[in-house]
Amino acid sequence: MTAPFSQTVIAVVWDFDKTLIPGNMQGPLFEHFGIDERTFWEEVDALHDWYLAHGAARVNDDSLYLNMLLEYVRAGRMQGLDNALLRELGRDLVFHPGIPDFLRTLQRLVEDEPLYQRADLAVEHYVVSTGLRPMIDGSAVRPFIEDVWACEFIEAHHPPGFLTAQAELFPRREIVSLAYAIDNTSKTRALFEINKGANKRPEIHVNSVLPRALRRVPFENMIYIADGPSDVPAWSLVQSEGGRTLGVYQHGSRAQFEQISALQRDGRIQALAEADYTTDSTAWLWLTTEVRRIADRIIEEREAALRSALRPPARHLPEEEPVADVPAEARPEARAAETERQQQAEETLSLRLDDEPSPDVEPMRAAELRASYSGSSRSEPKQPRPARAAADVR
Numbered sequence: 538m539t540a541p542f543s544q545t546v547i548a549v550v551w552d553f554d555k556t557l558i559p560g561n562m563q564g565p566l567f568e569h570f571g572i573d574e575r576t577f578w579e580e581v582d583a584l585h586d587w588y589l590a591h592g593a594a595r596v597n598d599d600s601l602y603l604n605m606l607l608e609y610v611r612a613g614r615m616q617g618l619d620n621a622l623l624r625e626l627g628r629d630l631v632f633h634p635g636i637p638d639f640l641r642t643l644q645r646l647v648e649d650e651p652l653y654q655r656a657d658l659a660v661e662h663y664v665v666s667t668g669l670r671p672m673i674d675g676s677a678v679r680p681f682i683e684d685v686w687a688c689e690f691i692e693a694h695h696p697p698g699f700l701t702a703q704a705e706l707f708p709r710r711e712i713v714s715l716a717y718a719i720d721n722t723s724k725t726r727a728l729f730e731i732n733k734g735a736n737k738r739p740e741i742h743v744n745s746v747l748p749r750a751l752r753r754v755p756f757e758n759m760i761y762i763a764d765g766p767s768d769v770p771a772w773s774l775v776q777s778e779g780g781r782t783l784g785v786y787q788h789g790s791r792a793q794f795e796q797i798s799a800l801q802r803d804g805r806i807q808a809l810a811e812a813d814y815t816t817d818s819t820a821w822l823w824l825t826t827e828v829r830r831i832a833d834r835i836i837e838e839r840e841a842a843l844r845s846a847l848r849p850p851a852r853h854l855p856e857e858e859p860v861a862d863v864p865a866e867a868r869p870e871a872r873a874a875e876t877e878r879q880q881q882a883e884e885t886l887s888l889r890l891d892d893e894p895s896p897d898v899e900p901m902r903a904a905e906l907r908a909s910y911s912g913s914s915r916s917e918p919k920q921p922r923p924a925r926a927a928a929d930v931r
Contacts, residue, residue: 542752542753542754543657544750544754544755544758545656545657545658545659545835546659546661546753546758547647547659547660547661547758547759547828547832548661548663548731548758548760549643549660549661549663549759549760549828550662550663550664550665550728550731550760550761550762550775551662551663551664551762552664552665552666552762552763552768553666553668553673553687554666554667554668554764555764555765555787555793555812556633556762556764556785557636557664557678558630558632558633558636559631559633559787561668562627562630562668562669562672562673563577563669565627565629565630565672566618566623566626566672569626570609570614570618572614577605577609580605581601581602584596584601584604584605585598597720599667599718599719599720599721599767600715600718600720603715603718606618606712607690607713607714607715610711616711617710617711618711619692619710619711619712620671620690620692620712621671621710623669623671623672623675624672624674624675626672626675627671627672627673627674627675627676628675628676628677630677632676632677633812633814634814634815635814635816635820635821636677636678636814637677637678637680637681639814639815639821639824640681641681642825643660643662643824643825643828644659644660644662646660646828646829647659647660647828650832652836653832653836656835656839658832658836660828661683661754662678662682662683663682663683663684663686663727663731664678664684664685664687665686665687665719665724665727666685666686666687666719667687667688667719667720667721667724667767668687668688669687669688670685670688670689670717671689671690673687686719686730687719688718688719689717690713690714690715691713691714691715691716692710692711692712692713693713695714721767721768721769721771724768724770724771725770725771725774726743728756728761728771728774728775729743731753731754731759732752732753733745733747733753734752734753737753738753755778756774756778756779757778757779757780757831757834758780758831758835759775759778759780760780760783760824760827760831761775761780761782761783762784762785762824763784763785764784764785764793764797764812765784765796765797769800769805772784772806773805776805776806776807781807781827782805782806782807782808783806783807783808783810783820783823783824784797784800784801784805784806784808784809784810785797785809785812785820786809786811786812787812788811797809808823810823
């Protein structure tokens with residue numbers, strides 16, 4: 538079976554808020570509409586109990602802020618908010634030191650090494666976030682990102698009969714409903730899509746049965762970087778499948794440092810570092826080292842597979858010396874046959890002597906019998922047999 542993917546991609550998967558940027562990405566959005574950020578998040582925190590009090594049995598806390606944004610749009614507090622504006626606001630996002638340049642550094646780490654290039658190795662960056670995809674798409678990191686999994690909105694209602702209803706001539710461009718939502722557990726689905734190559738080949742569904750040898754990015758070729766407990770499911774998946782995990786904390790935040798340290802002590806992550814990606818920082822050193830280790834392992838595995846598959850090539854046989862013409866009687870098989878014949882003759886003679894124990898058979902007669910069964914009897918003429926002495930009759 539021909540494999541659809543070469544498995545030479547190293548996937549570096551990033552959370553976004555507090556991992557690539559300080560704080561939450563919605564800051565520029567609140568500033569644009571004059572919304573108090575603290576008040577907004579307080580309202581979001583209160584929604585869990587409010588939903589339970591108004592008919593819900595279970596509440597997905599990760600998506601509550603998305604519903605609150607839609608309520609602000611409906612109430613006119615964020616009038617005119619559409620996807621284009623969200624992308625525009627993404628340009629205002631400020632990143633941690635070293636980003637986005639460090640993303641390119643990791644890619645060039647493989648691109649500039651001839652050994653890795655001969656093996657077609659490549660580094661791909663992915664973002665898996667509960668934030669807003671349009672803002673990520675408009676940010677400075679997007680040119681370096683292979684794909685994004687984050688929350689998305691649509692800008693049109695779809696009432697009953699919308700398939701046949703006449704479209705509005707001048708529709709109002711505002712976000713009106715969720716199109717895609719990702720939470721902290723569905724991040725693992727995104728990781729499986731990267732793993733199987735579902736984002737590259739539409740015919741591959743994330744739940745399709747696909748042998749590990751045919752998947753695009755093995756988990757052991759992944760690195761997952763994030764900032765807190767909400768990423769534990771994704772960290773656990775990558776780590777349990779042989780990938781690498783890094784937890785980061787904000788500069789000067791003792792609370793975040795202690796939180797990440799506890800996750801490392803519990804075995805949830807393999808390493809921790811400050812969210813500083815400038816040259817020779819801890820995060821820079823750890824990530825560049827791990828990318829090289831993964832690349833070296835891929836090279837070693839491919840070379841080992843090649844060695845095990847190779848078979849010696851066909852070669853021309855050396856010229857042999859001609860065999861001299863040997864007389865038939867001198868050939869080994871002829872000599873062996875003659876030896877066997879002589880042994881059989883000796884056995885026959887022995888039996889005849891045992892059967893005729895008469896004293897009249899003198900030694901000369903025994904010699905004649907032996908000669909008659911020996912090879913020499915064929916080449917030497919027979920001697921006349923001496924007359925037998927007359928019996929002494931008295």
